[in-house]
Amino acid sequence: MARDANGHWVGYGVGDSGPQVAKIQHRLLFAYPRNSHAVEHGVTESGTFDLATKAALIDLTTFLDAQGKKLRVDGIADYAVQVAIGAYIPPPQGRRYPIQGVGYNTNAFLQPDPMHSYVQCVNEGTAEGLRLALPDTRPKIGIGYSQGGDVVNNWIRQWPADRQGEIKMIVTFGSPARRPGPTLLGDDPPGSGISRNYTPQWAWDRTYDFAAPGDMYPEAPDDSLLPQLYQILIRAAATPDFALYLFNILGSTFGGALLGQSGNSSLLGFGSLSGILGLITPGPATQPSGQINLLAMITNIPAIVETLIVALEFIITGAHGTYGDPAHANWDGMTGVDKAVQLITQHVPTAVIYLFPGTWSSWNQGFPMDVASRLP
Numbered sequence: 001m002a003r004d005a006n007g008h009w010v011g012y013g014v015g016d017s018g019p020q021v022a023k024i025q026h027r028l029l030f031a032y033p034r035n036s037h038a039v040e041h042g043v044t045e046s047g048t049f050d051l052a053t054k055a056a057l058i059d060l061t062t063f064l065d066a067q068g069k070k071l072r073v074d075g076i077a078d079y080a081v082q083v084a085i086g087a088y089i090p091p092p093q094g095r096r097y098p099i100q101g102v103g104y105n106t107n108a109f110l111q112p113d114p115m116h117s118y119v120q121c122v123n124e125g126t127a128e129g130l131r132l133a134l135p136d137t138r139p140k141i142g143i144g145y146s147q148g149g150d151v152v153n154n155w156i157r158q159w160p161a162d163r164q165g166e167i168k169m170i171v172t173f174g175s176p177a178r179r180p181g182p183t184l185l186g187d188d189p190p191g192s193g194i195s196r197n198y199t200p201q202w203a204w205d206r207t208y209d210f211a212a213p214g215d216m217y218p219e220a221p222d223d224s225l226l227p228q229l230y231q232i233l234i235r236a237a238a239t240p241d242f243a244l245y246l247f248n249i250l251g252s253t254f255g256g257a258l259l260g261q262s263g264n265s266s267l268l269g270f271g272s273l274s275g276i277l278g279l280i281t282p283g284p285a286t287q288p289s290g291q292i293n294l295l296a297m298i299t300n301i302p303a304i305v306e307t308l309i310v311a312l313e314f315i316i317t318g319a320h321g322t323y324g325d326p327a328h329a330n331w332d333g334m335t336g337v338d339k340a341v342q343l344i345t346q347h348v349p350t351a352v353i354y355l356f357p358g359t360w361s362s363w364n365q366g367f368p369m370d371v372a373s374r375l376p
Contacts, residue, residue: 011078011135014054020131022047024077024087028056031086036060049077060085079135090136097141097344097375101355101363104128106147108359110236110305117242118147118234121359125151129354130158139351141169141344143368146217146320148356149175149209150195155356156203168348170199170207171340173323173367174358176230178209178218185210185331185339194220194230194315208343210336212328214319225269226315228254232273233315236308243297246304250280250292275307323367337370344375 012021025045028038036043038056054075061073061081071081082088104125108118129151133140144152149172156167172178179199180192189211192198199207211218220226228249235245249255250273257263260271279300280292297304322328323336331339344351353375355368363369 011076013076017048021049027085027087035063099372102129114238117237126154129155139168141351142354143171144356145173145367146358151356153177173210174217183209191219191221196227212319212322243301247294340371341374
């Protein structure tokens with residue numbers, strides 16, 4: 001994204017790519033073809049901000065500026081330009097807590113698209129969250145569930161240091177990024193977030209991590225192989241790149257433990273990948289034979305990723321879905337959802353609510369939306 005001399009985001013420019021760039025190109029082509037000359041410049045909906053897109057945008061913003069719109073005319077699509085041409089529609093006003101959903105491809109863990117990894121989800125969600133939030137200087141609250149906890153964590157990690165005051169609160173449910181130790185909710189869950197990529201220190205005083213007892217995503221034990229297993233699962237995809245990554249990991253010390261071949265067999269997660277042994281060595285896929293072989297892994301990658309789904313199920317527990325269940329009112333006699341509503345209304349007078357969904361969900365589903373829908 002285009003940045004100014006101080007490194008601050010100013011808008012989309014040449015070299016940027018993504019769904020929002022495609023929206024800008026669509027508006028140039030179909031909403032303002034006469035004044036943007038998009039067809040003449042050769043603009044397409046490629047999703048990549050090229051020189052043709054810049055030329056068409058300059059033509060259009062120059063025209064709109066002459067009509068009194070007061071827009072920049074240098075070929076950078078900043079917030080005002082995107083709103084003016086209809087490529088971005090701001091969240092509705094009038095609510096004490098306006099809702100801004102963060103929509104992106106949340107398909108991961110090999111389903112339904114085996115080529116799209118969890119890491120890609122997190123990166124795409126983070127980029128979309130920044131795209132939506134950076135142009136807006138109002139107070140903000142981020143709410144994330146499960147995968148959304150990883151995304152909102154990366155969102156605030158990349159947030160500009162000189163604007164940290166805009167982030168008034170972070171609320172997570174079952175977050176893989178929960179830092180160890182007591183939470184602001186007054187409890188002290190065991191372990192810590194399975195990603196081990198914890199909340200940055202500057203946000204500790206405003207982050208409320210809900211961790212249901214027994215949920216291994218926010219409560220991965222310190223003495224276990226779950227974080228190492230998680231790092232494999234979040235990269236899982238039916239690609240040669242993943243096969244190479246897995247080859248290197250399985251050759252490490254904890255790789256032997258995950259395969260159940262060496263190490264401390266009492267560790268949680270020991271042998272959790274033993275089902276792929278026959279797929280990563282030469283010879284019949286039904287029987288291990290010799291050393292781990294990269295060619296065998298590349299050849300068998302579709303079967304390997306199918307087997308990894310079983311490993312994923314190993315770390316999912318029913319507790320991960322209890323944050324709105326009255327039978328699990330673990331926070332001052334309230335569910336996680338109800339407690340979050342109380343905290344927000346008590347401590348933040350007004351803010352835009354950014355909703356970061358869990359895996360396989362959209363922004364208007366799940367616990368983040370349950371909280372937002374109950375706010376005034």
